[in-house]
Amino acid sequence: MKDIQSQHDHRRISIEKVGVKEISYPITVLDKAHHHQHSVATVNMSVNLPHHFKGTHMSRFIEILNRFHGEINLRSFHLILEEMKEKLEAQQAHMEVKFPYFLQRKTPNKTGLLREYSCKMHGAYDSEDDLTLEFRVPIAPPGMEQTGEGLPKSLGHWGNADICLRFRHFIWIEDLIEMVEEVTSHNLQWPTSQPRTSQKTLSVEELAKELGRRLNNHPAISWFSVTVENLSEGFSTFATLEGPQ
Amino acid sequence: MKDIQSQHDHRRISIEKVGVKEISYPITVLDKAHHHQHSVATVNMSVNLPHHFKGTHMSRFIEILNRFHGEINLRSFHLILEEMKEKLEAQQAHMEVKFPYFLQRKTPNKTGLLREYSCKMHGAYDSEDDLTLEFRVPIAPPGMEQTGEGLPKSLGHWGNADICLRFRHFIWIEDLIEMVEEVTSHNLQWPTSQPRTSQKTLSVEELAKELGRRLNNHPAISWFSVTVENLSEGFSTFATLEGPQ
Amino acid sequence: MKDIQSQHDHRRISIEKVGVKEISYPITVLDKAHHHQHSVATVNMSVNLPHHFKGTHMSRFIEILNRFHGEINLRSFHLILEEMKEKLEAQQAHMEVKFPYFLQRKTPNKTGLLREYSCKMHGAYDSEDDLTLEFRVPIAPPGMEQTGEGLPKSLGHWGNADICLRFRHFIWIEDLIEMVEEVTSHNLQWPTSQPRTSQKTLSVEELAKELGRRLNNHPAISWFSVTVENLSEGFSTFATLEGPQ
Amino acid sequence: MKDIQSQHDHRRISIEKVGVKEISYPITVLDKAHHHQHSVATVNMSVNLPHHFKGTHMSRFIEILNRFHGEINLRSFHLILEEMKEKLEAQQAHMEVKFPYFLQRKTPNKTGLLREYSCKMHGAYDSEDDLTLEFRVPIAPPGMEQTGEGLPKSLGHWGNADICLRFRHFIWIEDLIEMVEEVTSHNLQWPTSQPRTSQKTLSVEELAKELGRRLNNHPAISWFSVTVENLSEGFSTFATLEGPQ
Numbered sequence: 001m002k003d004i005q006s007q008h009d010h011r012r013i014s015i016e017k018v019g020v021k022e023i024s025y026p027i028t029v030l031d032k033a034h035h036h037q038h039s040v041a042t043v044n045m046s047v048n049l050p051h052h053f054k055g056t057h058m059s060r061f062i063e064i065l066n067r068f069h070g071e072i073n074l075r076s077f078h079l080i081l082e083e084m085k086e087k088l089e090a091q092q093a094h095m096e097v098k099f100p101y102f103l104q105r106k107t108p109n110k111t112g113l114l115r116e117y118s119c120k121m122h123g124a125y126d127s128e129d130d131l132t133l134e135f136r137v138p139i140a141p142p143g144m145e146q147t148g149e150g151l152p153k154s155l156g157h158w159g160n161a162d163i164c165l166r167f168r169h170f171i172w173i174e175d176l177i178e179m180v181e182e183v184t185s186h187n188l189q190w191p192t193s194q195p196r197t198s199q200k201t202l203s204v205e206e207l208a209k210e211l212g213r214r215l216n217n218h219p220a221i222s223w224f225s226v227t228v229e230n231l232s233e234g235f236s237t238f239a240t241l242e243g244p245q
Numbered sequence: 246m247k248d249i250q251s252q253h254d255h256r257r258i259s260i261e262k263v264g265v266k267e268i269s270y271p272i273t274v275l276d277k278a279h280h281h282q283h284s285v286a287t288v289n290m291s292v293n294l295p296h297h298f299k300g301t302h303m304s305r306f307i308e309i310l311n312r313f314h315g316e317i318n319l320r321s322f323h324l325i326l327e328e329m330k331e332k333l334e335a336q337q338a339h340m341e342v343k344f345p346y347f348l349q350r351k352t353p354n355k356t357g358l359l360r361e362y363s364c365k366m367h368g369a370y371d372s373e374d375d376l377t378l379e380f381r382v383p384i385a386p387p388g389m390e391q392t393g394e395g396l397p398k399s400l401g402h403w404g405n406a407d408i409c410l411r412f413r414h415f416i417w418i419e420d421l422i423e424m425v426e427e428v429t430s431h432n433l434q435w436p437t438s439q440p441r442t443s444q445k446t447l448s449v450e451e452l453a454k455e456l457g458r459r460l461n462n463h464p465a466i467s468w469f470s471v472t473v474e475n476l477s478e479g480f481s482t483f484a485t486l487e488g489p490q
Numbered sequence: 491m492k493d494i495q496s497q498h499d500h501r502r503i504s505i506e507k508v509g510v511k512e513i514s515y516p517i518t519v520l521d522k523a524h525h526h527q528h529s530v531a532t533v534n535m536s537v538n539l540p541h542h543f544k545g546t547h548m549s550r551f552i553e554i555l556n557r558f559h560g561e562i563n564l565r566s567f568h569l570i571l572e573e574m575k576e577k578l579e580a581q582q583a584h585m586e587v588k589f590p591y592f593l594q595r596k597t598p599n600k601t602g603l604l605r606e607y608s609c610k611m612h613g614a615y616d617s618e619d620d621l622t623l624e625f626r627v628p629i630a631p632p633g634m635e636q637t638g639e640g641l642p643k644s645l646g647h648w649g650n651a652d653i654c655l656r657f658r659h660f661i662w663i664e665d666l667i668e669m670v671e672e673v674t675s676h677n678l679q680w681p682t683s684q685p686r687t688s689q690k691t692l693s694v695e696e697l698a699k700e701l702g703r704r705l706n707n708h709p710a711i712s713w714f715s716v717t718v719e720n721l722s723e724g725f726s727t728f729a730t731l732e733g734p735q
Numbered sequence: 736m737k738d739i740q741s742q743h744d745h746r747r748i749s750i751e752k753v754g755v756k757e758i759s760y761p762i763t764v765l766d767k768a769h770h771h772q773h774s775v776a777t778v779n780m781s782v783n784l785p786h787h788f789k790g791t792h793m794s795r796f797i798e799i800l801n802r803f804h805g806e807i808n809l810r811s812f813h814l815i816l817e818e819m820k821e822k823l824e825a826q827q828a829h830m831e832v833k834f835p836y837f838l839q840r841k842t843p844n845k846t847g848l849l850r851e852y853s854c855k856m857h858g859a860y861d862s863e864d865d866l867t868l869e870f871r872v873p874i875a876p877p878g879m880e881q882t883g884e885g886l887p888k889s890l891g892h893w894g895n896a897d898i899c900l901r902f903r904h905f906i907w908i909e910d911l912i913e914m915v916e917e918v919t920s921h922n923l924q925w926p927t928s929q930p931r932t933s934q935k936t937l938s939v940e941e942l943a944k945e946l947g948r949r950l951n952n953h954p955a956i957s958w959f960s961v962t963v964e965n966l967s968e969g970f971s972t973f974a975t976l977e978g979p980q
Contacts, residue, residue, distance in 0.1 A: 013947040015940050016976045023970040024606040026528055026592055038516055038528035040590055046973075058972045062603055100514055100530055113552055115479055116514040140401065140477050156385065156401025157476045205750050212748040231402045232385050234360055235758040237793045238781075239750050258702040260695050260729050268725040269835055269851040271773055283761055283773035285835055291728075303727045307848055345759055345775055358797055361759040450505050457503040480513040482548045483536075484505050605969055630891065630967050646875065646891025647966045721892045722875050724850055 019046025019094070020061045027070040027099060032174040041072065041099040047090035060087055072097055072121065074131070074170065081125035092126045101135070103174060117177060134164040135173060137180045139207075139228075159204070159230040161211060166223040183210050204228045204239040212241050264291025264339070265306045272315040272344060277419040286317065286344040292335035305332055317342055317366065319376070319415065326370035337371045346380070348419060362422060379409040380418060382425045384452075384473075404449070404475040406456060411468040428455050449473040449484040457486050509536025509584070510551045517560040517589060522664040531562065531589040537580035550577055562587055562611065564621065564660065571615035582616045591625070593664060607667060624654040625663060627670045629697075629718075649694070649720040651701060656713040673700050694718040694729040702731050754781025754829070755796045762805040762834060767909040776807065776834040782825035795822055807832055807856065809866065809905065816860035827861045836870070838909060852912060869899040870908060872915045874942075874963075894939070894965040896946060901958040918945050939963040939974040947976050 023043040031037035045061045064083050068076050077095065084093035098120045105115045120134040139158045161180050184207060208228040215224040221244075229238040268288040276282035290306045309328050313321050322340065329338035343365045350360045365379040384403045406425050429452060453473040460469040466489075474483040513533040521527035535551045554573050558566050567585065574583035588610045595605045610624040629648045651670050674697060698718040705714040711734075719728040758778040766772035780796045799818050803811050812830065819828035833855045840850045855869040874893045896915050919942060943963040950959040964973040 013944045013951065013978070013980055014976065015943060015974045018940065018974045019972070021964065021971040021973055024590055024592075025604060038530075040528075040530045066604075102514075102516055113478070114515060114556075138479055140479075156403035157479075158401035205753065208750060209748045216748065229756065233358070234383055234385075234402075236756040238752075238754055238756055240752040241748065241750050243748070245748055258699045258706065258731065258733070258735055260698060260731050262728075262730040263695065264728055266719065266726040266728055269837075270849060271837055285773075285775045311849075347759075347761055359760060359801075450508065453505060454503045461503065474511065481511040483507075483509055483511055485507040486503065486505050488503070490503055603968070628969055630969075646893035647969075648891035723848070724873055724875075724892075 015049055017046050017048055018058070019044065020058060023062070023065070025065065025070055027072045027097070029072050029099065029101065032172045033104070037102065039099040039101065041070075041097045043098075044094075044096040045084060046094045047084055047088045048092040048094075049088075049090055057088060072099075077121065077123045077131060078125070078129055081123050081129065085125055092124060094122070094124050096120065096122045101173065103177065117173075119173065130166070132164055132166055133173070134162065135177065137161045137163070137177055137184065139184045157231060159228065159232070159236065161207065162227040162229070163211070163215070164225045165215075165221055167220055168222045169220050171218075171220045179214055180211060183207065183214060204230050204237055208239040208241050212243055212245065216244050260294055262291050262293055263303070264289065265303060268307070268310070270310065270315060272317045272342065274317050274344065274346065277417045278349070282347065284344040284346065286315075286342045288343075289339075289341040290329060291339045292329055292333045293337040293339075294333075294335055302333060317344075322366065322368045322376060323370070323374055326368050326374065330370055337369060339367070339369050341365065341367045346418065348422065362418075364418065375411070377409055377411055378418070379407065380422065382406045382408070382422055382429065384429045402476060404473065404477070404481070406452065407472040407474070408456070408460070409470045410460075410466055412465055413467045414465050416463075416465045424459055425456060428452065428459060449475050449482055453484040453486050457488055457490070461489050505539055507536050507538055508548070509534065510548060513552070513555070515555065515560055517562045517587065519562050519589065519591065522662045523594070527592065529589040529591065531560075531587045533588075534584075534586040535574060536584045537574055537578045538582040538584075539578075539580055547578060562589075567611065567613045567621060568615070568619055571613050571619065575615055582614060584612070584614050586610060586612045591663065593667065607663075609663065620656070622654055622656050623663070624652065625667065627651045627653070627667055627674065629674045647721060649718065649722070649726070651697065652717040652719070653701070653705070654715045655705075655711050657710055658712045659710050661708075661710045669704055670701060673697065673704060694720050694727055698729040698731050702733055702735065706734050750784055752781050752783050753793070754779065755793060758797070758800070760800065760805060762807045762832070764807050764834065764836065767907045768839070772837065774834040774836065776805075776832045778833075779829075779831040780819060781829045782819055782823045783827040783829075784823075784825055792823060807834075812856065812858045812866060813860070813864055816858050816864065820860055827859060829857070829859050831855060831857045836908065838912065852908075854908065865901070867899055867901055868908070869897065870912065872896045872898070872912055872919065874919045892966060894963065894967070894971070896942065897962040897964070898946070898950070899960045900950075900956050902955055903957045904955050906953075906955045914949055915946060918942065918949060939965050939972055943974040943976050947978055947980065951978050951980060 021044045023045075025041050025043050027039055027041045028036045029039060043065065045065065061084070064080060064087065067083075068080055077097075081093045081095055084090065084095070098118070100116045101119045102114045102116055105113050115138075118136040122132045122134070124130045138160055140156065161184060163176065163180060165176070205228075208226050211226045211228065212224075215221055215226065223243070225240065225242045227238055227240040229236040266289045268290075270286050270288050272284055272286045273281045274284060288310065290310065306329070309325060309332065312328075313325055322342075326338045326340055329335070329340070343363070345361045346364045347359045347361055350358050363381040367377045367379070369375045383405055385401065406429060408421065408425060410421070450473075453471050456471045456473070457469075460466055460471065468488070470485065470487045472483055472485045474481040511534045513535075515531050515533050517529055517531045518526045519529060533555065535555065551574070554570060554577065557573075558570055567587075571583045571585055574580065574585070588608070590606045591609045592604045592606055595603050608626040612622045612624070614620045628650055630646065651674060653666065653670060655666070695718075698716050701716045701718065702714075705711055705716065713733070715730065715732045717728055717730045719726040756779045758780075760776050760778050762774055762776045763771045764774060778800065780800065796819070799815060799822065802818075803815055812832075816828045816830055819825065819830070833853070835851045836854045837849045837851055840848050850873075853871040857867045857869070859865045873895055875891065896919060898911065898915060900911070940963075943961050946961045946963070947959075950956055950961065958978070960975065960977045962973055962975045964971040
């Protein structure tokens with residue numbers, strides 16, 4: 001082994017990326033209703049490297065993360081990426097933060113349910129920032145019957161809308177989720193409430209297009225992708241589009 | 246450490262169970278339509294132990310499993326358990342085998358879909374065998390609209406029925422799944438097809454009771470439990486019962 | 491269908507348990523160092539039922555959970571269970587709360603890492619409370635080499651210790667985790683640091699017994715179970731014991 | 736809603752991709768030792784679409800998959816993609832097939848263990864095929880002590896090597912896995928067997944580079960990426976490189 005090793009050593013095989021993955025970390029994020037919200041994130045951090053890197057600095061990623069005490073927002077995201085790039089003398093820094101985000105949804109009988117939305121922020125920093133936000137909105141078609149408490153009885157977990165965005169300026173994720181739910185709840189009432197007369201067919205393509213039309217016109221959004229998936233069959237059918245178109 | 250260790254050594258702290266878990270293993274199981282079916286299982290094996298056990302025999306579990314070449318049926322289950330009990334000189338032997346089971350489902354447009362059903366067999370052997378079979382049947386309410394291919398468009402993944410059984414004599418799992426699907430598809434048409442007149446409410450309780458009635462009367466079943474869960478709300482609501490009652 | 495239904499209706503098939511599962515919910519728990527800690531839990535709630543239950547009250551579980559604003563401790567656990575039993579007119583109430591718990595671990599180079607420990611509290615309330623706490627401590631054997639930062643380089647994720655407890659009186663989970671890590675780190679240094687002279691073999695059985703000895707003597711613990719698993723082989727080998735013995 | 740709908744309808748928002756995801760499907764793949772091997776795959780299929788697509792043909796994906804009875808190899812992969820492109824009148828067809836692959840590993844005491852390797856084949860077809868193969872090799876450092884059966888006792892699950900390849904011509908996956916395990920087992924003996932004299936540090940970077948050197952010289956491989964991850968710390972540290980360099 002040693003011979004092979006030494007004979008290989010002068011060949012220039014270079015690492016392209018090093019980092020840390022799947023760090024479970026408590027965070028606080030901005031919240032439209034309560035100023036901030038606590039969550040638990042899964043964090044990935046990595047840097048793109050020059051040839052002369054010595055790989056003994058993995059704990060620096062954790063040090064940088066610790067310095068920000070789990071405060072995750074547009075400003076801290078930029079600062080963390082900048083510090084990663086500098087401290088690790090890298091060309092490019094990446095960070096991905098996945099977390100459940102909770103919103104209080106009103107229900108007819110005032111129960112109020114904290115609904116969970118999976119979110120993911122991804123940032124890359126080279127000479128400029130490139131930040132994307134991804135979130136998932138579950139789609140459940142409300143039926144005609146009422147539950148004992150006056151709730152429309154849902155007919156199942158129809159699927160999910162996955163939205164990914166780049167921003168021109170700040171928007172509340174609450175407003176984006178509301179926009180998506182307006183589309184999905186409207187479209188999904190058709191098959192049950194107007195069974196005979198409706199010409200529309202509920203489909204992943206139609207829902208994706210309708211979401212695309214809304215995002216196309218949004219002044220704060222510079223790029224987006226939409227994937228709508230339907231879980232009804234034991235597997236998922238899906239349609240994807242990107243924009244602006 | 247050594248002092249603590251030696252001072253503790255004569256105390257009778259005894260292990261109660263040792264085993265292997267999460268072994269991924271290719272298996273063949275009996276299939277009503279094709280004689281047998283290939284699948285990939287996750288296998289857990291364990292034994293309950295007397296005081297004098299020396300724990301250096303973990304590889305014996307694997308040896309015994311290998312000897313049966315992945316053939317899993319009522320007879321091999323018994324033989325494996327018996328050999329575990331004997332070779333490991335144990336009072337009791339346990340094995341759990343989880344696997345996806347596939348059935349060809351007919352669809353109106355003749356596409357034919359291999360639908361996956363999660364199955365789990367669990368066996369315990371002391372002086373007698375105790376074998377249980379568990380399986381999950383997904384519940385999806387068919388809607389009124391037709392897909393392009395003449396399929397009723399499903400309105401989402403409503404939930405699951407989890408059935409666990411002890412047998413008096415052999416039954417095909419195909420027949421059990423069919424019995425469950427007869428109940429779940431019938432009951433789930435009500436809210437959409439008879440929106441105004443139906444008195445029945447679709448609920449986990451009613452579905453669990455109806456499944457309980459069917460299993461109560463089955464001559465081959467000596468014990469059962471039924472859990473019906475509804476996933477519509479982003480979490481699950483469930484009802485459980487056991488029988489015969 | 492209706493005929494079958496009505497003919498079945500007078501048979502006494504009764505539901506035994508109803509509830510909600512897999513509710514994602516932000517919580518606060520007690521923390522020895524910082525007074526309290528935020529986390530995100532997965533909550534299951536259920537009640538055992540009398541015959542006359544009408545299954546239209548699933549949202550009451552959520553209402554009760556909301557009323558406590560996610561504060562999870564011994565006192566609130568009791569109050570939630572009591573309210574579930576009363577509001578749902580049940581014989582018995584159950585709640586299970588799973589959450590990641592974070593502890594700051596000291597490292598030689600002062601980096602400090604928030605380490606995640608999976609925790610689960612389970613409570614049942616009938617006429618008395620029965621509360622159990624479960625937690626998982628990852629086991630990683632420290633090697634002889636040092637990392638660039640003076641850390642002993644870990645030789646891999648050897649396995650996990652899963653501890654489940656019933657209490658006589660309150661103990662900090664921090665102290666329990668420390669006790670477990672004292673055992674697992676000590677025992678695991680043997681095979682590498684004293685390769686030739688050590689008589690001890692690293693095994694799931696020996697670690698489980700050593701943990702059992704410590705828990706056996708603990709004045710605050712009325713019952714415990716210990717499972718140690720080793721993940722080295724692509725599957726897991728494990729040993730389990732219960733006590734006090 | 737109708738008004739909004741009709742006013743939007745003439746806007747050209749177009750779907751870019753449609754498909755099916757997470758189909759559980761029994762397959763057979765080629766096996767160097769036994770001619771073929773049964774496994775259970777998770778299949779994703781999708782096509783890139785022109786503007787005039789009508790989205791009612793999702794079941795065609797399943798029809799095409801069924802026609803090949805789960806035989807997955809280089810030739811069938813090409814034929815499935817070609818048929819998808821043609822039947823769905825698409826510009827590009829994609830298929831991804833993930834499955835556990837089993838190899839019999841020799842052990843000193845002849846037990847023989849079926850070890851599981853996660854594999855993923857991905858194919859894209861436009862005017863030409865582009866096929867990649869990905870597989871994961873678990874890394875476990877053998878210790879110095881012997882188990883009761885004469886096996887070197889593993890010191891834990893150190894991490895994984897994820898290899899992704901494009902081929903010039905056919906190679907057995909068995910030979911690729913062997914090549915990877917030769918590197919990982921050699922390098923990982925150092926820290927324990929030569930604790931004082933070895934200059935080498937076990938690291939994700941060194942292992943990735945050594946794997947890169949081997950793949951760099953392989954005549955059958957036209958492109959590769961290597962990611963080595965170390966799971967020791969409760970999260971993962973990783974290094975990635977691509978080649979040929």
